[in-house]
Amino acid sequence: MTETATHKPQPPSGGSGKRQTRSRADRHYVNRRGAELLKEQRSARGRRQRRIEERLREASQARLVRARFxxxxxxxxxxxxxxxxxxxxxFADFVAPYDKLQRFDDAQYTAPTRVHLMDQQGNWHRPFIYETRNELNQETFQYEQKVPEEAQRYPIKLFVKTEPYKLAGVVSMEHRLFGTEGRPVFLLGSDHLGRDLFxxxxxxxxxxxxxxxxxxxxxxxxxxxxxxxxxxxxxxxxxxxxxxxxxxxxxxxxxxxxxxxxxxxxxxxxxxxxxxxxxxxxxxxxxxxxxxxxxxxxxxxxxxxxxxxxxxxxxxxxxxxxxxxxxxxxxxxxxxxxxxxxxxxxxxxxxxxxxxxxxxxxxxxxxxxxxxxxxxxxxxxxxxxxxxxxxxxxxxxxxxxxxxxxxxxxxxx
The missing domain is CATH 1.10.3720.10 (MetI-like)
Known part of the structure; x- marks a missing residue:
C-alpha cells in the first residue's frame, strides 16, 4: 500500500525573517522621522506666526493697513x-511706436495688424507682420487686407531707432520701445486720417x-x-x-x-x-x-x-x-x-x-x-x-x- 506524501509548510528561512524585521524597523523609523519633521515644521510655523503677531501688535496703523492690504x-x-x-x-513718448499726430498715406481706417509667429511655409520666427494689400470685397464693397503669396516679412524689433524726440519734453531720445522698419504696424488699427490708434x-x-x-x-x-x-x-x-x-x-x-x-x-x-x-x-x-x-x-x-x-x-x-x-x-x-x-x-x-x-x-x-x-x-x-x-x-x-x-x-x- 502506497503512502501519500503530505507537504508541510516550511518555516521561513532565517534570512527572510531578518529582512522582514529590518523592513518593519525601517518603516517605523521613517514614520517616526516623518512625525518629528512634521512636528518641527509646525513648531517653526508657530514660532514664525508668533513673531509676526508680536511685530503687528507693536506696529502702527499704517503698517497694519498695509499688512492687511x-x-x-x-x-x-x-x-x-x-x-x-x-x-x-x-513714458508715453517711448512706449508709443509713433507720434500722436503722425499720418500714414493710404492707411485710413486700417484694421488692426495681425502679428505672426509662423510664416506661410510653417517655419517659426520672431514676431513679425506681413506686407498686406487692400482689396475691394465685391460682396460687402469694403476694402479688406490680403496677404500676397510671396509677401515680405517685417520683424517687430525692440528699441528700434526713430526720428529724434524728447521724452516728456525734456530728455532727447532716438529710440522707441518697439516698431518695424519699412512698414508701419497698427496694433489697434488706424483712424480716418491714417494715424496709429495705439x-x-x-x-x-x-x-x-x-x-x-x-x-x-x-x-x-x-x-x-x-x-x-x-x-x-x-x-x-x-x-x-x-x-x-x-x-x-x-x-x-x-x-x-x-x-x-x-x-x-x-x-x-x-x-x-x-x-x-x-x-x-x-x-x-x-x-x-x-x-x-x-x-x-x-x-x-x-x-x-x-x-x-x-x-x-x-x-x-x-x-x-x-x-x-x-x-x-x-x-x-x-x-x-x-x-x-x-x-x-x-x-x-x-x-x-x-x-x-x-x-x-x-x-x-x-x-x-x-x-x-x-x-x-x-x-x-x-x-x-x-x-x-x-x-x-x-x-x-x-x-x-x-x-x-x-x-x-x-x-x-
Missing amino acids: TKHRLATASLILLAALYGIAL SRLVHASRVSLLIGLGGVALSFVLGVVLGGISGYFGGLADSVIQRLIDFLISIPLIPLWMALSAAIPQGWSGIQTYFAITLILSLVGWTGLARVVRGKVMSLREEDYVTAARISSAGHLSIIRRHLLPGVTSFLVVHVTLAIPGMILGETTLSFLGLGISAPDVSWGTLLQQAQDVTVVANYPWLLAPAAFLVFAVVLFNFVGDGLRDAADPYSR
Missing part, C-alpha cells in the same frame, strides 16, 4: 496693473489718468477743509457751507459742465485747457466728501479724548490735526481711490461731448468722439478700443478701493 490678492494685482498703466502714461491711445492715457489725480487733489482739499470746518465749529459756518453744498448738488451736472466749459477761451493751449478741466471737475466733486467728513467730525468731537484736549487748552488746529483727522484717515484714503475713476469718467464725458480737451491734444474722450456714428462703429469696431481701456482702468481703481476699505476697517479679520 497685501493679503487681498485681487487688490494687490490691481495696484500693480495701475502702476504699470501710470508708468506707460508717463500710439494715440497711449498718449491720451497721460491726460486721462493724470487729470484724475489733479482733480481729486483739489476736491480732496476742498472737501476736507470745508467739511472739517462745518463739522467742528458748527453754527453759522455749518449753515453757510451746507447751503452751498445743497445748491451745488441741486444743479444738473451736464448743464453745469457745459456752462463752465463755455467759459474757457477758445485760444487756450492744451495745458491751459487741461488745468481748466481739472478745476471744473474739482469744483463739482468735493460736495460728497465734505458731507461725509462733516458727519464723522461731528461724531468724533464729542469723544472723551477731544474733550480732554479742550480742557488742556489745546488749540483748534491742534485738536483737528492730532485728534480728529486720524479718525477719518482710513475713510479719506478709500475715498481718494474711488474718486479718481469719477474724475476720469468726468473728463471723458466732457471731451466726448466736445467740451473738454480738443485737437490736437488727445484724451480717451476725444478718441471716442469718432465712435459717435453708429455706421462708423459697425464698419470699424476697433475705434471703441479707448472705451475698453477706460473700463479696465476704472475697474482696477474699484478693486484697489475695495482692498483699502477692507484693510482700513478696524473690525476686519
Whole structure:
C-alpha cells in the first residue's frame, strides 16, 4: 500500500525573517522621522506666526493697513496693473511706436495688424507682420487686407531707432520701445486720417489718468477743509457751507459742465485747457466728501479724548490735526481711490461731448468722439478700443478701493 506524501509548510528561512524585521524597523523609523519633521515644521510655523503677531501688535496703523492690504490678492494685482498703466502714461513718448499726430498715406481706417509667429511655409520666427494689400470685397464693397503669396516679412524689433524726440519734453531720445522698419504696424488699427490708434491711445492715457489725480487733489482739499470746518465749529459756518453744498448738488451736472466749459477761451493751449478741466471737475466733486467728513467730525468731537484736549487748552488746529483727522484717515484714503475713476469718467464725458480737451491734444474722450456714428462703429469696431481701456482702468481703481476699505476697517479679520 502506497503512502501519500503530505507537504508541510516550511518555516521561513532565517534570512527572510531578518529582512522582514529590518523592513518593519525601517518603516517605523521613517514614520517616526516623518512625525518629528512634521512636528518641527509646525513648531517653526508657530514660532514664525508668533513673531509676526508680536511685530503687528507693536506696529502702527499704517503698517497694519498695509499688512492687511497685501493679503487681498485681487487688490494687490490691481495696484500693480495701475502702476504699470501710470508708468506707460508717463513714458508715453517711448512706449508709443509713433507720434500722436503722425499720418500714414493710404492707411485710413486700417484694421488692426495681425502679428505672426509662423510664416506661410510653417517655419517659426520672431514676431513679425506681413506686407498686406487692400482689396475691394465685391460682396460687402469694403476694402479688406490680403496677404500676397510671396509677401515680405517685417520683424517687430525692440528699441528700434526713430526720428529724434524728447521724452516728456525734456530728455532727447532716438529710440522707441518697439516698431518695424519699412512698414508701419497698427496694433489697434488706424483712424480716418491714417494715424496709429495705439500710439494715440497711449498718449491720451497721460491726460486721462493724470487729470484724475489733479482733480481729486483739489476736491480732496476742498472737501476736507470745508467739511472739517462745518463739522467742528458748527453754527453759522455749518449753515453757510451746507447751503452751498445743497445748491451745488441741486444743479444738473451736464448743464453745469457745459456752462463752465463755455467759459474757457477758445485760444487756450492744451495745458491751459487741461488745468481748466481739472478745476471744473474739482469744483463739482468735493460736495460728497465734505458731507461725509462733516458727519464723522461731528461724531468724533464729542469723544472723551477731544474733550480732554479742550480742557488742556489745546488749540483748534491742534485738536483737528492730532485728534480728529486720524479718525477719518482710513475713510479719506478709500475715498481718494474711488474718486479718481469719477474724475476720469468726468473728463471723458466732457471731451466726448466736445467740451473738454480738443485737437490736437488727445484724451480717451476725444478718441471716442469718432465712435459717435453708429455706421462708423459697425464698419470699424476697433475705434471703441479707448472705451475698453477706460473700463479696465476704472475697474482696477474699484478693486484697489475695495482692498483699502477692507484693510482700513478696524473690525476686519
